[in-house]
Amino acid sequence: MFHDEEFPPRILDHVMKNAIKGDVTNVIDVIDKYCWSVEIAMNVGDVKGAILDKSFLEASPKNVLEIGCYCGYSALRMSRLLKEDAKIFTIEASSQYADVAQEIISFAGMEKKVQILRGLSDEVLPTIAEKCGVRTFDFVFIDHAKELYKRDLIMLENLGLIRQGTTIMADNVIFPGCPDYLEYVRNSPKFECTNYPSKLEYCENREDAMEKSIYLP
Template identity: 35%
Template sequence: MTVEEYILSHSDPEGELLATLSRDANVNLLRPRMLSGHLQGRILKMFCRMLSPKRVLEIGTYTGYATLCLAEGLAEDGRVDTIEINDEMEDFIRKYLDQSPLSEKIRLHIGDAMEIIPGLQETYDLVFIDADKRLYTNYYDLVFPLIRPGGIILADNTLWDGKVVEETIASDKQTQGILAFNEKIKNDERVEKVILPLRDGLTIIWKK
């Protein structure tokens, strides 16, 4: 048994719908590694349990796995706004959202987050960023005014497969984007922050 297998065996199960979604993604999608997965999914739910947020924003839906996990921990009258730029993913996402008893708490937006977010007109308790790594700083600047004081931003993939400590190739814009984001957060005195070495790196950012 590996350490990760031990962790999962002593954590809450992901549930049949999420397990089915995960299997479907691994068989039929090109980049199933992008899926949040069992461990991170339970952590996202736990963050919501602790915060009991009424409004959550997710940038980068992909399959909807993390979306469903976030929705599990919402306040009773809570809602998740989730944004996916790839319209080819919509049928896959809706197939699983529609099977969930939490579907009424989830509002799916298909399109460019940079265009959609200004029109949401919400104040968010929690934001989960897991989209185009080249645009992380842009997403951060855009959502920061929408986060209430004491709210949380979670940013995924901030260790980027260890590339953050390697020599950067000039053509590798995604790694450059993550590096720029990490430096921006490091130097932002409006927030407290910590990077968890979970999977590919998860940064927790608390707005003062």
């Protein structure tokens, strides 16, 4: 259901034909309408997206990291809420998906606000600070392979890429789920956690949730 490799070119084509160039909110709406009515995709979606938006606004971040860009949907959502001098760095392992995301982000006019970093997270993270000129991230959205959430959060800690007060939002903590990540953040005195129950993207009856963890080492 979630790994149709032909979805990204289809959504790109749909956006190009139906969305308004340079209108990021319209691009997001066009993607949501398509995913509700034609086919489901693994974007965070509009329902959990509203939870992401709220946490993002509360954090008011300057440097944002996303792990798992896919077609650029969540990066575009966050880009609408960015402060003037702020930027999103989003890591994507698949070059096919990264190509599509770049086209959609540019179509929406957000290419200066969102930078895609191509490669596997564990290969990108060790050099990200130097490459991107960022010391620490203020907000992190984790939404890639569920079994890697914990590993990559520990990597962010060990590399010193998160600071006192950094907000970490993790998607799909119920479905597909990331039990080892939840166990780690909830039992660590370094994180203050809040769970946001919701539904799986573009589904009305499957439970999912996001987990917010504030880093307080």
